[in-house]
Amino acid sequence: MSWQDLQLSMSDQGYVAGDDLAMALHIALSLGRPLLLEGAAGVGKTEVARVLADMRGTNLIRLQCYEGLDASHAIYEWNYQRQLLAIRASAEGGTTGRAVEDRIFSEEFLLERPLLQALRKDTPPVLLIDEIDRADEEFEAYLLEILSEFQITVPELGTIKARSIPMVILTANGTRDLSDALRRRCLYAHVDYPDRETEMAILRARCPEIETQLGQQIVGFVQSLRGEELEKTPGIAEMLDFAAALMGLGIADLTENPAVLQATLTTLLKTRTDRDNIAPEVAQRLAGQAA
Amino acid sequence: MTRVTRFAARDPGPAARMAGFLAHLRAHGFKLGVGETQVALSALTHIDAARPDDARRALKCVCTGSAEDTAQFDALFDSFWLNEGRVRSRVKPSDTMQSRPNVRSSIEGDGPQSGSAGAPHAPDGGDGEAEADGMGRLVASTVTNLMKKDLRDVVSPQDIAAAEGIARRLGAALRDRRSRRRRAANKGQQIDFRRVIRRSLATGGEPIALPRRSRPDRPVNIVALCDVSGSMTVYARVFLAFLAGLMRADPATDAYIFHTRLVRITQALRDADAMRALNRLTLLSDGFGGGSRIGAALDQFARTHARTSVDGRSIVLVLSDGYDTDPASDLGDAMARLKRRGGRIIWLNPLKSWRDYAPVAGGMAAALPHLDHFAAAGTLNDLAALEPELARL
Numbered sequence: 215m216s217w218q219d220l221q222l223s224m225s226d227q228g229y230v231a232g233d234d235l236a237m238a239l240h241i242a243l244s245l246g247r248p249l250l251l252e253g254a255a256g257v258g259k260t261e262v263a264r265v266l267a268d269m270r271g272t273n274l275i276r277l278q279c280y281e282g283l284d285a286s287h288a289i290y291e292w293n294y295q296r297q298l299l300a301i302r303a304s305a306e307g308g309t310t311g312r313a314v315e316d317r318i319f320s321e322e323f324l325l326e327r328p329l330l331q332a333l334r335k336d337t338p339p340v341l342l343i344d345e346i347d348r349a350d351e352e353f354e355a356y357l358l359e360i361l362s363e364f365q366i367t368v369p370e371l372g373t374i375k376a377r378s379i380p381m382v383i384l385t386a387n388g389t390r391d392l393s394d395a396l397r398r399r400c401l402y403a404h405v406d407y408p409d410r411e412t413e414m415a416i417l418r419a420r421c422p423e424i425e426t427q428l429g430q431q432i433v434g435f436v437q438s439l440r441g442e443e444l445e446k447t448p449g450i451a452e453m454l455d456f457a458a459a460l461m462g463l464g465i466a467d468l469t470e471n472p473a474v475l476q477a478t479l480t481t482l483l484k485t486r487t488d489r490d491n492i493a494p495e496v497a498q499r500l501a502g503q504a505a
Numbered sequence: 506m507t508r509v510t511r512f513a514a515r516d517p518g519p520a521a522r523m524a525g526f527l528a529h530l531r532a533h534g535f536k537l538g539v540g541e542t543q544v545a546l547s548a549l550t551h552i553d554a555a556r557p558d559d560a561r562r563a564l565k566c567v568c569t570g571s572a573e574d575t576a577q578f579d580a581l582f583d584s585f586w587l588n589e590g591r592v593r594s595r596v597k598p599s600d601t602m603q604s605r606p607n608v609r610s611s612i613e614g615d616g617p618q619s620g621s622a623g624a625p626h627a628p629d630g631g632d633g634e635a636e637a638d639g640m641g642r643l644v645a646s647t648v649t650n651l652m653k654k655d656l657r658d659v660v661s662p663q664d665i666a667a668a669e670g671i672a673r674r675l676g677a678a679l680r681d682r683r684s685r686r687r688r689a690a691n692k693g694q695q696i697d698f699r700r701v702i703r704r705s706l707a708t709g710g711e712p713i714a715l716p717r718r719s720r721p722d723r724p725v726n727i728v729a730l731c732d733v734s735g736s737m738t739v740y741a742r743v744f745l746a747f748l749a750g751l752m753r754a755d756p757a758t759d760a761y762i763f764h765t766r767l768v769r770i771t772q773a774l775r776d777a778d779a780m781r782a783l784n785r786l787t788l789l790s791d792g793f794g795g796g797s798r799i800g801a802a803l804d805q806f807a808r809t810h811a812r813t814s815v816d817g818r819s820i821v822l823v824l825s826d827g828y829d830t831d832p833a834s835d836l837g838d839a840m841a842r843l844k845r846r847g848g849r850i851i852w853l854n855p856l857k858s859w860r861d862y863a864p865v866a867g868g869m870a871a872a873l874p875h876l877d878h879f880a881a882a883g884t885l886n887d888l889a890a891l892e893p894e895l896a897r898l
Contacts, residue, residue, distance in 0.1 A: 217552065217559070237552070237559070238566035244551035245544065252572060284686055294698040301702075301710030315706055351816055352686065388572065390817065390847040394536050397570040404575045 216240070229258070229265040230408070230415045238403035239266070248361045248382035250346075250397065253405035256449015259385040263342035266381060273339040275380070277328040279349035285356055289366055291325045319370035329360055333376040341380040347390040354396045361399045410437055413453065420454050424461060431468040432457050434504030439482060442500075443491065448482040455481040468501040475501060509557065510588040520546060529585050530568055533577065537568060557587065662779040664746035664885075665753075671889045672750030676758070678896040679725055679820050686720065693719025725818050726757040728848075730806060732825030734764040734797030740855045741793075743885055744824045749774045749782060759814050763802035764795045769810065799825055799868055800835030807842040819848035824882070826856050827869030837871030849877040851895070853888075857881035 217233075217240035224231050224239075231239070235251075239262070242249035251259040267274035277288055297318040304314045326334065332341040346354070360366060364376035384400060386392060408416060413433045417424060424432075436453045448456075459478045460468075468475060476494050483489050492500075512522060520542075527542050548563045561582050569575045689697055700716040729751060731744045748760045752774040760771050773785035803823070815821060821843060829836055844850060852872065856862050858881035864870055873879065878895070882888050 217562075233558075234562055234565065237562035241548045241551060241563050241566055245547060247544070249566075282686060292699060292702065294702055297702045298705065298710055298712065301706060305709035310709075318702070318706075388845070391571075391845050394570070394812075398536070398538060398540075401566045402569050402571070402575075403566050404569075404572050 223269055224265055225415075225419060227265045227268050228419045229261060230412055230419055231262070232405075232408070232412060235262070235403050235405060238401055242401050243381060245401075246379045246381075248384060248400045250384045250386065250392075250400035250402050251405050252386045252388050252402070254407065254447060254449070255387055256447070256451055257405045257407055258450050259405055260342065260344055263340050263383045263385075266383070267340040270340070270381075272337055273335065274342060275328050275332045275335075275339050276342045276344060278344050279346050279353065281348060281350055283349045283353050287327060288329050288353070289327050289356065289360075290330045290368060291327060292319070292370075293323045293325050297323050321371065321374075324368070324371070329357075330366055330374065332380045332382075333360070333364060333366060333374065335380070336377055338378040338380050341382045343382065343384045345387065346384045346396075347386040347388070347392060351393060354393050358395055358399065361396075407440060407447070408450065410434070413437065413450070416450060417453070417457060421457055421461065424457060425466065428460065428466060428468070429457070431501070431504045432460065435468060435500055436482065438500045438503060439492070442496070444483070444488045445485045446483075446488060448484075452482050452484075467505065469498070469505050472498055510586050523549075526564075526585050527568070530578075530581055533581055535568060535574055536570060541567060560586075662783075664742065665749045665779045665782075668743075668746035668750035668885055668888075669753055670750070671885055672747055673754040674892055675888065675895060676727060676751060676755045678892045679727060687718040688721050690717055690719040690721070693717035695719070723818065724757055725820055726759065726814065727751065727755065727820050727822060728759045728761075728811075728814055729822040729824065730761045730763060730767075730803070732764070732797060732799065732823075733762045733793050734828075735794050736797065736826055736828050737855070738794045740824075740826075740883055743883065743888070745786070747824075747885070747888055749779070759810070761806065761810070762789075762793075763797075763799070763806075764793065765798050765802075767802040767805050796830055797825075797828055798831050799827070799829040800831035800833075800839055803843065804835060804839035807839050807846070811843055811846050815843070815846040815848045817847035819846070821848050821850045823850065823852045825852070826854055827852075827864065827866045827872065829866070829868035831868070833867030833871040836868040837875070840872045840875035844875045850875060851878040851880070852876050853880055853882035853891075855881065855883035858883055858887065 217237045220240050220243075221231055221233070221236035224236070238249055241247075251262060253259055263276070264274055300318050300323070301314060304310070304317065324330075329341070332339055343357070346357075361382060364379050366374045368374065407413075410433055413436070414429060417429050417433060421429075432453065436448055436456065440447050456478060459481050463474060463478070465471065465474060465478075472494055475497055479489070479492060479497060483492060523546050524542050527537050527545065531537050545564055545567045548567050549560060552559045552563050554560050554563075561579070564582065565575065565578050569578050687693070687695060689700065695718045697716045697718040701712050701714070704714045704716065705712040729748055731741075731748055733741050733745075737744075745762075748762075748770070751758050752760055752771060758771070759769070760774055761767055761769050768789050770786055770789055773789055774782050776782035776785060811821075840850070854864075854869070857864075857879070864873055864879070880891055880894060882891060
């Protein structure tokens with residue numbers, strides 16, 4: 215399968231990937247290496263993983279990162295209740311010492327968290343480590359062994375090797391620099407807001423029934439809105455919401471009703487200052503340019 | 506487009522060429538190891554390597570690691586593989602110290618910024634010491650001051666002793682109170698089940714001892730950058746004493762001064778003998794009281810020292826008046842880069858205590874959006890008064 219094939223089958227799933235992104239995915243799949251996707255919020259980084267899982271018919275295992283995320287939430291944890299019961303049971307049964315210890319620290323008593331789960335699947339799943347820059351530096355260090363060797367070391371148990379190499383996708387918003395060690399273990403692709411043609415293709419893929427004229431106006435409007443000074447630039451999901459709102463209201467032309475346009479801007483502008491910045495006149499001017 | 510570079514006949518083959526390309530990227534500041542050459546070669550086996558655009562995209566995802574790398578990559582690829590003049594139009598590495606990432610002190614610096622003995626120079630083509638013009642406004646000066654200033658005249662050991670107390674208190678106010686991670690401890694809110702189970706093995710499954718986990722206090726490391734350009738000379742006494750106090754109060758701090766270049770002064774200030782510390786500082790601070798290139802100095806800091814010393818648990822303290830001879834956008838970019846390291850940035854500006862002060866100096870305005878705290882500080886008392894504000898951060 216070449217990268218163009220990959221691009222085509224992704225667009226069958228409704229994801230329009232740029233050339234750079236498709237190539238990065240192709241190389242990552244061929245080499246079995248993790249792929250780090252970096253870009254602003256709302257450019258469709260997380261969606262890549264979902265589409266990939268659908269395409270290959272495998273599970274998507276998702277780990278949402280947050281500050282303070284640690285090994286017991288991300289990798290594995292011992293099942294303490296069962297361990298306690300097992301110790302009591304074996305004490306009554308007469309087994310003690312080494313045998314009990316070996317038993318309660320065996321895989322039977324290990325609770326899988328997303329990362330371990332991903333390594334122990336027979337068919338390679340897609341593992342999505344979302345918003346890695348929200349986790350702290352310590353968590354990046356946990357990931358190093360998993361991402362380069364595809365194995366996890368549990369002190370009591372030894373090393374658990376991956377049954378199959380999962381396809382790993384990491385996403386980052388670029389709010390914090392990731393460590394060089396982590397970057398070096400990953401392939402890298404920078405995902406940007408799509409250009410006009412690509413965005414039009416995305417809109418057509420997601421809302422096939424949209425009129426071409428309205429579609430072009432929507433895309434033009436959102437593209438020029440991204441050029442304005444905004445706190446939160448509208449992403450692709452916002453653009454699709456905007457299109458759905460306009461179609462639901464039966465609007466055929468962006469410029470025809472300023473009040474409706476202003477009302478539907480709630481789908482694009484998510485903070486108060488942004489709403490204040492885009493006054494009705496500004497919205498009208500942008501819509502006029504797009505038309 | 507397809508004017509592919511013709512390599513010499515003695516060229517040893519594709520592997521060596523790839524190694525050459527990676528070395529070419531490394532020379533332009535890419536962080537690449539030996540392993541990447543291997544990965545790059547195997548990546549090419551999975552595509553149609555004869556098509557330059559495919560090869561470009563494949564190598565791009567292997568060799569780049571950040572948005573900046575991505576922006577630079579195409580030009581570097583062209584210059585190496587597509588005959589875009591390997592010698593002539595080689596892409597200039599961005600200035601500052603990228604090619605020497607481990608610089609600890611720029612004393613041995615070469616180039617126009619070195620300020621070593623010799624002909625005086627004006628880096629930005631400025632013409633003379635322009636501390637103040639006819640309008641009575643402060644303007645940033647571009648001239649590297651070559652006069653040696655004996656810092657013992659500026660700071661006295663008594664000042665340092667006074668500042669040390671204040672620095673100690675400020676440092677304590679800035680300490681991170683809690684870590685999010687838990688660690689084994691005798692007292693704590695959470696029971697450490699892993700250890701409970703292990704201990705209860707000895708008592709037949711009866712958990713008698715209950716070891717606990719707590720969230721330890723974790724130190725914040727403070728990095729202070731002090732502007733000692735001409736316009737800041739009057740405040741240098743206070744700030745240098747403060748830095749010296751900070752360094753001596755806490756081993757996890759780092760200090761730099763900048764005027765037209767950046768100098769690390771941590772080791773000098775840690776000298777057990779306060780007088781000798783000042784002596785060493787005098788030797789280091791060649792150019793003291795000269796021009797100010799805040800943007801360039803902070804950019805250099807963000808690219809070199811910050812990569813190792815600034816992380817999510819750092820506080821960057823900038824002591825400067827914000828008068829910069831570099832374009833304001835440089836300072837804005839440098840601050841954005843620094844902010845991405847994840848630490849908190851506090852800017853202490855002596856001018857802010859002036860009545861009617863507004864941060865309109867271009868550089869200051871560009872830096873403002875990236876600051877976590879912007880406060881006035883001109884005297885040791887001002888610094889002492891900051892304690893409650895900093896504790897709240």
